[in-house]
Amino acid sequence: MYDELKYWYLRDHKLFLTLNMSQIKQLCIISGFKTAKKGEVIYFSSSDLPRIYLLKKGNIKIVSVDEEGNETIKEIIQKGDLFGELSLENDGDVNEYAKVLTDEVSICSFLLSDFEDLLVRNPSLALSYTKFVGLKMKRFKNNYSNLVSKDARTRLISFIKDWAEREGIQEGKKYTISNYLTQTDIAQIICTSRQTATLLLNELEEKNLIYYNRKEITIEDISKL
Amino acid sequence: MYDELKYWYLRDHKLFLTLNMSQIKQLCIISGFKTAKKGEVIYFSSSDLPRIYLLKKGNIKIVSVDEEGNETIKEIIQKGDLFGELSLENDGDVNEYAKVLTDEVSICSFLLSDFEDLLVRNPSLALSYTKFVGLKMKRFKNNYSNLVSKDARTRLISFIKDWAEREGIQEGKKYTISNYLTQTDIAQIICTSRQTATLLLNELEEKNLIYYNRKEITIEDISKL
DNA sequence: CTCCGTTTGTAAACTACCCGACAATTCTTT
DNA sequence: AAAGAATTGTCGGGTAGTTTACAAACGGAG
Numbered sequence: 116m117y118d119e120l121k122y123w124y125l126r127d128h129k130l131f132l133t134l135n136m137s138q139i140k141q142l143c144i145i146s147g148f149k150t151a152k153k154g155e156v157i158y159f160s161s162s163d164l165p166r167i168y169l170l171k172k173g174n175i176k177i178v179s180v181d182e183e184g185n186e187t188i189k190e191i192i193q194k195g196d197l198f199g200e201l202s203l204e205n206d207g208d209v210n211e212y213a214k215v216l217t218d219e220v221s222i223c224s225f226l227l228s229d230f231e232d233l234l235v236r237n238p239s240l241a242l243s244y245t246k247f248v249g250l251k252m253k254r255f256k257n258n259y260s261n262l263v264s265k266d267a268r269t270r271l272i273s274f275i276k277d278w279a280e281r282e283g284i285q286e287g288k289k290y291t292i293s294n295y296l297t298q299t300d301i302a303q304i305i306c307t308s309r310q311t312a313t314l315l316l317n318e319l320e321e322k323n324l325i326y327y328n329r330k331e332i333t334i335e336d337i338s339k340l
Numbered sequence: 341m342y343d344e345l346k347y348w349y350l351r352d353h354k355l356f357l358t359l360n361m362s363q364i365k366q367l368c369i370i371s372g373f374k375t376a377k378k379g380e381v382i383y384f385s386s387s388d389l390p391r392i393y394l395l396k397k398g399n400i401k402i403v404s405v406d407e408e409g410n411e412t413i414k415e416i417i418q419k420g421d422l423f424g425e426l427s428l429e430n431d432g433d434v435n436e437y438a439k440v441l442t443d444e445v446s447i448c449s450f451l452l453s454d455f456e457d458l459l460v461r462n463p464s465l466a467l468s469y470t471k472f473v474g475l476k477m478k479r480f481k482n483n484y485s486n487l488v489s490k491d492a493r494t495r496l497i498s499f500i501k502d503w504a505e506r507e508g509i510q511e512g513k514k515y516t517i518s519n520y521l522t523q524t525d526i527a528q529i530i531c532t533s534r535q536t537a538t539l540l541l542n543e544l545e546e547k548n549l550i551y552y553n554r555k556e557i558t559i560e561d562i563s564k565l
Numbered sequence: 566c567t568c569c570g571t572t573t574g575t576a577a578a579c580t581a582c583c584c585g586a587c588a589a590t591t592c593t594t595t
Numbered sequence: 596a597a598a599g600a601a602t603t604g605t606c607g608g609g610t611a612g613t614t615t616a617c618a619a620a621c622g623g624a625g
Contacts, residue, residue, distance in 0.1 A: 179481075179485060181485060181489055183489070185488075185489045187485060187488055187489070189481065201474065201477075202471065202473075202474025202475060202477055202478055203467075203470060203471045203474050204471055204474060204475070209478070209481070209482075231467060234463070234466065234467055234470070235463045235464060235466075235467055236463065237463075238459065238460045238461070238462070238463045238466050239460055241459070241463060241466035241467060241470060242428070242456060242459055242460060242466060244470060245427075245428055245459075245466065245469060245470045245473055246427065246428050246429055248427075248470060248473050248474055248477065249426065249427020249428055249429060249473055250427065250429070251477065252427060252473065252476065252477040252480065253427055253434065255477065255480055255481065255484065256404075256414065256434070256480065257434075258484070259480065259483070259484050259487070260404060260406060260412060262484070262487055262488070263410075263412055263487070263531045264406055264408070264410045264412070266611070266612090267611080267612070297571085297572065297573090298572075298573065299572080299573095306488045307612075307613090308612070308613055308614080309572095309573090310574090310575085310612090310613080310614085311611090311612060311613080313572095313573060313574060313575090314574085314575085316573095317573095317574075329572080329573090329621080329622090491581070491582090492581080492582070522601085522602065522603090523602075523603065524602080524603095532582075532583090533582070533583055533584075534602095534603090535582090535583080535584080535604090535605085535606095536581090536582060536583080538602095538603060538604060538605085539604085539605085541603095542603095542604075542605095554591075554592085554602080554603090566625105567624105567625090568623105568624090568625090569622100569623095569624090570621105570622095570623090570624105571620105571621085571622085571623100572619105572620080572621070572622095573618100573619080573620070573621085574617105574618080574619070574620085575616105575617090575618085575619095576615105576616090576617095576618105577614105577615095577616095578613105578614085578615085579612105579613080579614080579615100580610100580611105580612095580613080580614100581610105581611100581612095581613095582609105582610090582611090582612105583608105583609085583610085583611095584607105584608090584609085584610105585606105585607100585608095585609105586605105586606090586607100587604100587605090587606095588603100588604080588605080588606105589602105589603080589604070589605095590601105590602080590603065590604085591600105591601085591602070591603085592599105592600085592601075592602085593598100593599085593600075593601090594597100594598085594599080594600095595596100595597090595598090595599100
């Protein structure tokens, strides 16, 4: 029964569609499963054996810390996303951790070495996986160029739009997002100070473009944003 | 003879070490080879069939252009590096091109589809390639965080250090780089305005940390930089 | 219901960097 | 050698965004 559960979790991830039943079962045997609560840190680069994680429920943030203790949010991980040592190599120098944002999350994980074995034995999975990593990279590049050429307001707006389209509930032009981020989080994502983020959010609210509170964000008309 | 040349070019790239002779020959048959001169544009995303390129001689820059025509240098490609549709998927929306920086470059290329075939038939190559893409991503993330938390001066210094270590000629603590970049290029790489880059470079020179001219850059003592 | 930690709101001083404008220098071409 | 093009140097004015600092509001724990 418990194994069945894990099986199911992997099965419905798009990356594993190319695998047949027995291959999935094989990966399931080696996979671990756990849940965690809000605020917990569930992953630390440069600790333990390198692993790949699959988030099944909830949301987490990947935070990286530089030498001076500066924290930036690298990524928001959602249900169905992979995270961890995705580049298949544990990098000593990069320091990052994953923190739970929602009330509860469930994740399953497997050792990097086991995953590598599977990739070698399944070339087409390796190919899909490479494309997957490539896609991640592309998304990064995109953020990167936003940071360079756009101002904080534009970055905030495009983040909100993105968020809404990704996991908001749509009713015509109206989107409702269940908000698990603080304004500090949002500021760190769009790379600005908390004060600027607050200012801009209130500004958008004054113009009736969005309605913001701690529980949810409503976008009246996404085309006007 | 000509085929032999191409064979050699692929053979000495670290990524292709796992392939045996016949596999390399196979890739060689499908690979194209050409040279180009300074200023030429040799690659354009969203044109032609998607390809992967291997730079054999010289240097090129990958420039991306956003909607407003803003140009940023994404990457400097050096001898031995791969570029092109590395993520194995041609992205319609991203607009980038490659321009030759040195007097002459020679490159070889192969179709993405052919490369994919090869990957599927060579699982260990697929794995190496995935790690390779992962590494690229990591380097990106690093630049990205520099952009966020460091000021222009720090970014310039870390770029120069990087450059020196990557391709400078070392004599003790002294490094000499053959300079194929204009100050405008450098500015675009570290994401600042040309004026600021000029200012900072002159400042470093006044402090005798570097000696700069159009042909070469000398770092007196890299540990003091 | 009250208390306390977290999150949000607001204001003023300060600054790194951008932008425009123009001059000076160096390389290229003829 | 001279003209033209590209690159580099320099100067203020303007500003988006940071930083510091404090007050207000919210929300969970007891």
